[in-house]
Amino acid sequence: MFYEFSHRHTPCIVDGNPEAVILSRETKATTILGKEYLYNSLFAPTSSVAPGSAVETDDFFLVQTMRLSTERDKYCSLLKTNVTAEIRRYTQEYDNNDNPVGDPDFVLVQEAKGFAQFVSAQLRLEDPGLLPTTTYILLLQTSVDVKKPQGLLSPDRVLLKGRPYQVDVVDDLKYPNLLHVQLSEDTR
Secondary structure (H helix, E strand, O other): OOHHHHHHOEEEEEOOEEEEEEEEEOOOOOOHHHHHHEEEEEEOOOOOOOOOOEEEOOOEEEEEEEEEOOOOOEEEEEEEOOEEEEEEEEEEEEOOOOOEEEEEEEEEEEEEEEEEEEOOHHHHHHOOOOOOOOOEEEEEEOOOOOOOOOOOOOOOEEEEOOEEEEEEEEEEEEEOOEEEEEEEEOOO
16 A cells, blocks of 8 residues: 555655655544644555654654554554753762762753653543653653663753753653653752
């Protein structure tokens, strides 16, 4: 079916490789989220696309789900990214006697495109796994260096449009090959 609609092919880059995709919006959407950020896509059977892949056209997308059609085409749900997140990690320099030198600081580790969603009362009803302090959910690729807060001296900080948020939970099981990160207001 992918090859039958060659007039609808859009050039794209999948994880750095040039390919083609057929894009369409999610038509059953009733919310702003669904109307603006959810897309359906169809890739060739030979495509390297997989859940968690980055797809770049004029916009940047993350692949949430993928299933094969009867002709082995790859039918995917895409999520359009809406933010570039700055991942920062707490660091402290020490002298030879393990005494702190200077003030601790948050050093930039990586910048990554992702999808940030404000946690509303409706979302809390739909997702009972959210912490009471969570203000944003951030979806990122698993290649992004965000550490789980357990075992760290201080949790990572994420800057969204210049505003600091603290990483409370990093879930790598909820979506295949994507990180589901819960963020709270950072008061450090």
